[in-house]
Amino acid sequence: MLPVQHAANIVSLGEGMTPLLPLKRLGEEIGIADLWMKDEGIIPTGTFKARGATVGVSRAKELGIETIAMPTNGNAGAAWAVYAARAGMKAVIVMPVDAPKITRNECSISGVQLYLVDGLISDAGKIVGRAVEQYGWFDASTLKEPYRLEGKKTMGYEILEQFNWEIPDVILYPTGGGVGLIGIYKALRELQALGWIGEKLPRLVSVQASGCAPIVRAWEARQKSSEFWEHASTVAFGITVPKALGDFLVLEAVYETDGCAIAIDDDELLREQGAAARAEGTFMCPEGAATVAAARKLRESGWIRSGERVVLLNTGAGIKYPDTGMHEGDILILQPGDSLDLPHAP
Ligand SMILES: Cc1ncc(COP(=O)(O)O)c(C=O)c1O
Structure with missing residues (x-):
């Protein structure tokens, strides 16, 4: 399958x-x-992006690909970065500067070449499109290769x-x-x-x-x-x-x-x-x-x-997405030695 x-x-x-x-x-x-x-x-x-990455990177490895390139909104790039590292493959990732910060770290620590673009994924896509023409890398953009879909x-x-x-x-x-x-x-x-x-x-x-x-x-x-x-x-x-x-x-x-x-x-x-x-x-x-x-x-x-x-x-x-979920009003700062005042204690 x-x-x-x-x-x-x-x-x-x-x-x-x-x-x-x-x-x-x-x-x-x-x-x-x-x-x-x-x-x-x-x-x-x-994220579910690991599913596309495991199949896409595995198949790329099977086909003898050495370098993959892709534009991403962050999560896909992070997934392909870690799977590429595991495969011993090189990867070039381009993501918007506003993409979730942690996805940068995931790319960076995996040793891929990461670029941030001051724009959207559509801008990143155009940059990758030009680069794959120039350098002959494997274009792993969404639906430009058939295997990521198979994973998903x-x-x-x-x-x-x-x-x-x-x-x-x-x-x-x-x-x-x-x-x-x-x-x-x-x-x-x-x-x-x-x-x-x-x-x-x-x-x-x-x-x-x-x-x-x-x-x-x-x-x-x-x-x-x-x-x-x-x-x-x-x-x-x-x-x-x-x-x-x-x-x-x-x-x-x-x-x-x-x-x-x-x-x-x-x-x-x-x-x-x-x-x-x-x-x-x-x-x-x-x-x-x-x-x-x-x-x-x-x-x-x-x-x-x-x-x-x-x-x-x-x-x-x-x-x-560590910037979501926090309601500042829910947090009370205590000093060592303070006790919990009702009505805040459950
Ligand atoms: C968390 C998350 N959900 C959904 C999507 C959308 O994925 P798809 O390309 O399958 O529509 C993305 C893509 O970046 C994502 O990171």
Whole structure:
């Protein structure tokens, strides 16, 4: 099911088979009793990007590639950096200067050549495009090589296996380049072709941030591809992609499954990040938290019906975004020897 031909070429750090957690308390509050979260926050590098990196780097190694280059919003670059190091391969990574700081460190400590661009991932992509022409490096940009997608489709296999091959009704996915969503859709179609599942497919929901929602705009206009989103900006940095190369594939997956696309404001997704953490102990990444807000809205509008089984993709760990989650007002500073004054003690 995956492209690597010889086991000796597999470059692994122990990724895969992440937990599928029931969110009972949060689900009750939202009105979705059968609510689940696929938690990608606990794999190497703390995001689902490790899935694309393990397959992409393994296959690149198998093909004898020595240097890979890629633009990234941070998390993918971090994942490819550590897997490249593990493979003994060189990597050149270009990311926006505003990408999560920790992803810089992950690249830096892995010994890759890191560049920061004072712009967006689309600007980084153009720089990488010119460099691969000039130096002949392997272009690992989203959907410019076919193997990263293969790694990401394993999320689809796992969700179904974890539900014992019963099909959930809805899967919500925070969409930037959309590779995860395209991958889940590919997995579903493969499982159908194998005869492991029947006709029914989950309705796939593309969740974006209001500050960068080209897929949502295209879906609302029933278009097959999206327009470049000017002045893209959101705290959910991983989904700041003004124009995805595979936008038409994301839209096809949404249309073919009777899904939908929905945009979430930054303050809403940050609020839901806190609500989920308090209800369930999950410190989701902002991108993942956007799916909580989307589920709530779609339940309120009736698009998600009572009794439906709903899966949220938490694509990464909240701890990769240390600027989120903190409410200064919650902290009281004590001096040594102080006692805890009621009413603050629980
Ligand atoms: C945490 C996180 N979630 C979601 C995404 C979006 O990924 P995709 O390209 O599959 O849409 C990214 C991409 O950087 C990310 O880092």
